[in-house]
Amino acid sequence: MHHPAPRHPRLDPLADRYAARTHGMKASEIRALFSVVSRPEVVSLAGGMPAVTALPLDAVGSMIGELVSGMGAQTLQYGSGQGDPRLRERICDVMALEGITDASPSEVVVTVGSQQGLDLVTRVFVDPGDVVLAEGPSYVGALGVFQAAEARVKHVPMDDDGLIPEALEQALIECRAAGDRVKFLYTVPNYHNPAGVTLSEPRRQAVMEIADRYDLLVIEDNPYGLLGFDREPMRALRARDDRRVIYLGSFSKTFSPGLRVGWVLAPLAVREKLVLATEAQVLCPPSLTQYAVARYLDTQPWREQIKHFVELYRERRDATLESLEALMPAGTTWTRPDGGFYVWLKLPHGLDAKLMQPRAVNAHVAYVPGIGFYADGAGQEYMRLSYCYPEPDQIREGVRRLARVIEAELDLHSTFDGVDTGTFRAVSGPQSPTGRGVEGIVGPANSDRYEDLR
Amino acid sequence: MHHPAPRHPRLDPLADRYAARTHGMKASEIRALFSVVSRPEVVSLAGGMPAVTALPLDAVGSMIGELVSGMGAQTLQYGSGQGDPRLRERICDVMALEGITDASPSEVVVTVGSQQGLDLVTRVFVDPGDVVLAEGPSYVGALGVFQAAEARVKHVPMDDDGLIPEALEQALIECRAAGDRVKFLYTVPNYHNPAGVTLSEPRRQAVMEIADRYDLLVIEDNPYGLLGFDREPMRALRARDDRRVIYLGSFSKTFSPGLRVGWVLAPLAVREKLVLATEAQVLCPPSLTQYAVARYLDTQPWREQIKHFVELYRERRDATLESLEALMPAGTTWTRPDGGFYVWLKLPHGLDAKLMQPRAVNAHVAYVPGIGFYADGAGQEYMRLSYCYPEPDQIREGVRRLARVIEAELDLHSTFDGVDTGTFRAVSGPQSPTGRGVEGIVGPANSDRYEDLR
Ligand SMILES: Cc1ncc(COP(=O)(O)O)c(C=O)c1O
Ligand SMILES: Cc1ncc(COP(=O)(O)O)c(C=O)c1O
Numbered sequence: 001m002h003h004p005a006p007r008h009p010r011l012d013p014l015a016d017r018y019a020a021r022t023h024g025m026k027a028s029e030i031r032a033l034f035s036v037v038s039r040p041e042v043v044s045l046a047g048g049m050p051a052v053t054a055l056p057l058d059a060v061g062s063m064i065g066e067l068v069s070g071m072g073a074q075t076l077q078y079g080s081g082q083g084d085p086r087l088r089e090r091i092c093d094v095m096a097l098e099g100i101t102d103a104s105p106s107e108v109v110v111t112v113g114s115q116q117g118l119d120l121v122t123r124v125f126v127d128p129g130d131v132v133l134a135e136g137p138s139y140v141g142a143l144g145v146f147q148a149a150e151a152r153v154k155h156v157p158m159d160d161d162g163l164i165p166e167a168l169e170q171a172l173i174e175c176r177a178a179g180d181r182v183k184f185l186y187t188v189p190n191y192h193n194p195a196g197v198t199l200s201e202p203r204r205q206a207v208m209e210i211a212d213r214y215d216l217l218v219i220e221d222n223p224y225g226l227l228g229f230d231r232e233p234m235r236a237l238r239a240r241d242d243r244r245v246i247y248l249g250s251f252s253k254t255f256s257p258g259l260r261v262g263w264v265l266a267p268l269a270v271r272e273k274l275v276l277a278t279e280a281q282v283l284c285p286p287s288l289t290q291y292a293v294a295r296y297l298d299t300q301p302w303r304e305q306i307k308h309f310v311e312l313y314r315e316r317r318d319a320t321l322e323s324l325e326a327l328m329p330a331g332t333t334w335t336r337p338d339g340g341f342y343v344w345l346k347l348p349h350g351l352d353a354k355l356m357q358p359r360a361v362n363a364h365v366a367y368v369p370g371i372g373f374y375a376d377g378a379g380q381e382y383m384r385l386s387y388c389y390p391e392p393d394q395i396r397e398g399v400r401r402l403a404r405v406i407e408a409e410l411d412l413h414s415t416f417d418g419v420d421t422g423t424f425r426a427v428s429g430p431q432s433p434t435g436r437g438v439e440g441i442v443g444p445a446n447s448d449r450y451e452d453l454r
Numbered sequence: 455m456h457h458p459a460p461r462h463p464r465l466d467p468l469a470d471r472y473a474a475r476t477h478g479m480k481a482s483e484i485r486a487l488f489s490v491v492s493r494p495e496v497v498s499l500a501g502g503m504p505a506v507t508a509l510p511l512d513a514v515g516s517m518i519g520e521l522v523s524g525m526g527a528q529t530l531q532y533g534s535g536q537g538d539p540r541l542r543e544r545i546c547d548v549m550a551l552e553g554i555t556d557a558s559p560s561e562v563v564v565t566v567g568s569q570q571g572l573d574l575v576t577r578v579f580v581d582p583g584d585v586v587l588a589e590g591p592s593y594v595g596a597l598g599v600f601q602a603a604e605a606r607v608k609h610v611p612m613d614d615d616g617l618i619p620e621a622l623e624q625a626l627i628e629c630r631a632a633g634d635r636v637k638f639l640y641t642v643p644n645y646h647n648p649a650g651v652t653l654s655e656p657r658r659q660a661v662m663e664i665a666d667r668y669d670l671l672v673i674e675d676n677p678y679g680l681l682g683f684d685r686e687p688m689r690a691l692r693a694r695d696d697r698r699v700i701y702l703g704s705f706s707k708t709f710s711p712g713l714r715v716g717w718v719l720a721p722l723a724v725r726e727k728l729v730l731a732t733e734a735q736v737l738c739p740p741s742l743t744q745y746a747v748a749r750y751l752d753t754q755p756w757r758e759q760i761k762h763f764v765e766l767y768r769e770r771r772d773a774t775l776e777s778l779e780a781l782m783p784a785g786t787t788w789t790r791p792d793g794g795f796y797v798w799l800k801l802p803h804g805l806d807a808k809l810m811q812p813r814a815v816n817a818h819v820a821y822v823p824g825i826g827f828y829a830d831g832a833g834q835e836y837m838r839l840s841y842c843y844p845e846p847d848q849i850r851e852g853v854r855r856l857a858r859v860i861e862a863e864l865d866l867h868s869t870f871d872g873v874d875t876g877t878f879r880a881v882s883g884p885q886s887p888t889g890r891g892v893e894g895i896v897g898p899a900n901s902d903r904y905e906d907l908r
Contacts (some may be wrong), residue, residue, distance in 0.1 A: 012723035013697060017637065017671065019581045025730040049532055057526035064742075065519020072511035076710035078503055110568055112736040123602070127473045148577070183471065217468065217860040243467060256530035257739030269466035276479040280598040281735065283569040286743055287712030288518075337755045 020128070024147045029159060037366040043398030045385040046366040048193065048341055050253050054312055060256075064292050071291065079287040082271075083110025083263070087294040088253045093264050094297070095249065098225050099239035103265050112286050114223055114250035115141055116278070118186075121219055121246055121264060122149045124273045125183045131175055133185040135163050137344070137373030137382070139221065141191045142186055146375070151183070153375035160335065162199030163187055164324030165206035172214045184217040184246075189237060191224040191340025194373050194384035195222060198339065201234065208240050212311040216244070223250040223262075226306050228339035229314040243267055251293050253341075254306050259289035313341065319392035323399035329407050334385075341388035344370075346381055347406065348414050353383040356405060365401035474582070478601045483805035491820040497852030500820040502647065502795055505661055507764055513754060514710075518746050525745065533741040535733040537564025537717070541748040545717050546720040548751070549703065552679050553693035557719050563728045564739050568716030570732070571597055572640075572903075575673055575700055575718060576603045579637045584603075587625055587639040589617050591798070591827030591836070593647045593675065596640055600829070605637070607829035614789065616653030617641055619660035626668045638671040638700075643691060645678040645794020648827050648838035652793065655688065662694050670698070677704040677716075680760055682793035683768040697721055705747050707795075708760050713743035767795065773846035774839060777853035782849045783861050795842035798824075800835055801860065804867050807837040808876050810859060819855035 029185065037044050067075050082088070088105035095103050111117040118141070126132065128150035134142060136155025154175065157167045175182045187207075188292050189199035199207070211218050220237045228234075249261035264274055278285075296302060320343055324334055331348030345367075349355055354369035369376040370382025385402075387395055491498050521529050536542070542559035549557050549593075565571040572595070580586065582604035590594060590609025600607050608629065611621045618874075622639065629636045643653035653661070665672050674691045680687075692701040704716035718728055732739075750756060774797055778788055785802030799821075801807055808823035824836025841849055 001520045012721075014671065014721070014724060017579060018727065019584075020579065021578055021581075022578055022727050022731075025727060052530040053527050055530065058528075060526065060530075061519045061521075061523030064522050065515045067515075068518050069515030072509060072514065073507050074712075076506040076509065076511075076514075076712040078706075078711045115737045116735060123473065124476055125471060127475075130473075133608060141734070141737060144730075148731065148734040217471065224468070252532075257532045258528075258530040260736065260738075260740040267466075267468070270468060273472065273476050273479060276598075277476075277602065280595075280602040281570060281573045282566040282714065283595060284714075286566070286714040286740055288743060288746075289740055292742075358701055443494045 021148055021150050024150075037361065042361065042364045042366055043390060043394050043401065044366045045387070045390065045395070045398050046368050047389055048386050049389045050257055050341075051309065051312055051388060052256055052258070053307065054308060056300070060292075060296065063295055063299065064288075066289065067282045067291050067295055075180075075288045075291045077185045077287060079284045079290065081284045082275045082291040083285055084287070084294060085106070087261075087290045087297075088263075089296055090297040091249065091265075094130065094226075095236070095238075095247070095265065097220070098233045099235035100247070100265070101239070102242060103238075107265055107268060107271050109264045109271055109278060110290055111262045111264060111278065112282060112285050113252060113257070113260040114221065114264075115145075116260075116281070117248045117250075117262050117264040118142055118219070118221065119145050119148075120267075120274050120277045120281070121184075121248070122151070122268065123277050125217070126151045127181075129181075130183045131180040132183055133168070133171055133175075135187060135195070137193065137194050137370060137379055138186065138375075139188055140372050142221070143373070143375050146186075152180075154180075155374060155376065155378070156185075158192070158197060159193055160197055161203055162189060162192065162197050163202075163203065165203055165210055168207060169210050169214075172210070172216065174357070182216065184219050185211070186219045186221065187237075188224075190222055191227060191337055191342070193224070193340070193346045194342050194368070194370070196335040196337035196340060197344075198234070198337075198344045204235070204237060204240070207424060208237060208244075211244055212240070218245045219243050219248065221248045223248075223253045224340040224452065226254055227310055227313060227318065227341075229310060230338050238265060246270060251383060254309070255293060255296060259292055261285070261289050261293045263349060309336070313339075313388060315350070315392055316387040316390070316395055317343075317393040320387040320399065323396045327400055327403035329403065329410060331410075332406060341386050343385040343387065345383050345385055347383070348410060349381075351409050352380045354380060356409055358406070360402060360405045363401045363405045365398045365405065367402065462541075469810045475602055475604050478604075479601055491815065495671050496815065496818045496820055497848050497855065498663060498843070498845060499823050499849070499852050499856070500842065501843055501890055502840050503843045504711055505709055505763065505766055505796075505842060506712070508762060509710065509759065510754070514746075514750065517749055518760065519755065522742065523747050529742045529745045531741060533738045533744065535738045536729045537562070537739055538741070538744040541715075541744045541751075544715075544751040545703065545719075548680075549690070549692075549701070549719065552676070552687045553689035554701070554719070555693070556696060557692075561719055561722060563718045563720070563725055563730065563732060564744055565716045565718060566736060566739050567706060567711070567714040568675065568702045568713075568718075570735070571702045571704075571716050571718040572673070572675065573599050573602075574728050574731045574735070575638075575702070575720075576605070577599060577731050578724065579671070580605045581635075583635075583636075584637045585629055585634040586637055587622070587629075588829075589641060589646065589649070591824060591833055592640065592829075593642055594826045596675070597829050602786065606632075606634075607827060609830065609832070610639075612646070612649055612651060614651055614802075616646065616651050617657065617661060618645060618848055619657055619664055620652050622661060623664050623668075626664070626670065636670065638673050639665070639675045640675065641691075642675045642678075644676055644688060645681060645791055645796070646794055647678070647794070648796050648822070648824070649798045650789040650791035650794060650796045651798075652688070652791075653681075658689070658691060658694070662691060662698075665695070665698055669746070672699045673702065673872055675702045677702075677707045678794040680708055681764055681767060683764060683796075684792050692719060700724065708763070709747060709750060709756070709844055713746055715739070715743050715747045716747035724852050764793075767793075767842060770841040770844070770849055771797075773849040774841040777850045783857065783864060785864075786860060795840050797839045797841065799837050799839055801837070802864060803835075805860065805863050806834045808834060810863055813862070814856060814859045817855045817859045819852045819859065821856065 088108040126149040132151045238245040247265040334345040368384040370379030542562040580603040586605045692699040701719040788799040822838040824833030
């Protein structure tokens, strides 16, 4: 009404009216590439889509059909904002597999995927300008949430054993010195997206000890915890502390992402705020999908199905690591996940994964450039490879194509001067001075869109 | 970390860490009552639950079962943030019924109910302190969204023909004078929740003319537009202006609320921001429920089903109005909806609907007190009666009980001094000075929770 005239009236007459939180939002520069990626001749190691066709689709179909025919009055109706009580009970059973034995259904809030859980927790805790600690690299969807909340993200380096406790403490000391308000640590302890690493048992203890000492709230995001290839699920951080840890779970990777059912486990006072926040956002999660998950857990062999998924993903992980080993040029390094969906690959010195992306797509292979996983522009020499969706043969072909692209890049680069010996850890710090932010804290997350990167 | 010590460490050790936006959030004072309301002996005229059992549940069940068995690779998988393209096409067909003939599927964003649409639009436009204009009374879920966004709500009075254009212009002039940033007008033009009234055709023209003159953005929330009892759907505001109006739609009232499928129709530049915001919130809407709606629109007689719903709701509306007419004591007035779910009832002078609520529940009838529909504490003498869910006989019994409660209240009130002659319009202004806010603009929405009130 009495705002200055729009700068580009032809382009967007509303340009001067948007909320401040929208300013960091940008469309992906690689979105165009991703429409190319869905062409059948392209092997995509980019997406994080689970192998849902490995589910017993007929059984699940008739189960859901019967839920609607027999219980339409419930499954097609509004439900409670907190979520179906029966499902919340079954969620407590699932969490018990990771050592969380004291959770009560009253502390659980059902969400539209754990993504909504992350958004709700962030809305409840984060004011603009607050600091969030997160691994570097970190889940791109979390960076999007933090950006929308106008938080400043400070990355904490990782190595093959996950988040480095000393680096966490260092970050806390720096924030304290700078007078920053640290609202929480966001961490993915198991089979990290995108790094593929897992927080070791001694480090879990160390991280919780630091959290205690610094009175730090921890958001434990754990969609992959049951997808370990070689061992029993590790004990969750939440199993060690029920007051300081808020736990996010999801059925996206153990059952189906298309149902969008996740949850938050939080102390009652927080849970109460989360329910108010989700009511304002969606009124209630879909009833049908909640009933579908609860019925699935009640009547289908879901533990065996997870074992089936695990075998399938292990085979794909093996195909990935074997072909990387066999084909990658010297100077290329990568993590060795023992669960989950992702390998984090470091290019030989001087190469840039994002600049290389169009040539890779030309060679019919796709990946996600690493910079999407940092809030501060770091990660250029990295890429994420997902092995969850393509078949082993496709994976081998994809890695073969990728190796050729990297070799061609190396030939092109006269700057290439020998094998890089950097470790994963060595590069997790701020490699690329961006000129933005204070002491490694930056505002807007990277502009790559997580729809493309998920 | 370096915050002041929590005030109630025993109660909530995190009390000092929440974001500012949570401060206005409060649990409902009437929540306890509402657990009572679900007892079978209580006739509830409180909830806004559609009559989903009037759907052909067997047909819908087998349709959805087949979607999972036959198309599990799509229906159980992640989808795009903007929503399924096929569904977005069919949504354009639905909107054409209200005169919106120029909408393109690319301008549509599928949401988790129109509630999420409302939240997304608010997140994209509203900074803390911005002013939102909304009818008085207004949809309680919208007030919750505006509160979470820390907006200030200024109510614009209505009468039996809906929003009063002169009052809208007056509000705009006042805001201009006060230097307030008005982000948009939020309006429910058809079969208003809770007022039950519809914006007349001349007023639609007047409102759009004012919007033009004051460069005002309009959010048109229209879940009930196809549920008119006596006539063809009215022409949407969006059909009159495709740049100044953002349209919110929902399948909750025409098909099923438990699927949580709604949508936003917005100019492309806004749509782009909405997609980024929804990706940060939920990644993508559930695939299964989107496919279910698209398949329903493709294969089931959905127009005939809406006619069936309309007949059913008309019968319930008739039962409501007839028994109100027959039974209510003098001094009670109410609106006469010709579509939708709600009657807005004004108690005789001196009675307070919220104070009366426990006695009503004792008498086994429930309603929603009017103050939940105002951001400024007004509305004490009002209540919302929903006729959508109970059968006509229950409605008659419920109104009978309510009439007795009101009569008993009147007997109790020595302050009762004759028949109130106020019209609906006369009471929509600021009746109850609250001492908060500037010039009728207030901060936090009323604390009644819309889970209970929906
Ligand atoms: C670490 C992490 N957190 C959260 C999510 C969101 O999952 P959803 O919303 O499907 O539960 C993902 C999805 O890839 C993820 O990798
Ligand atoms: C006016 C209005 N808008 C929006 C909604 C939210 O509906 P949904 O999120 O189920 O689409 C409702 C529900 O009652 C409503 O009455």
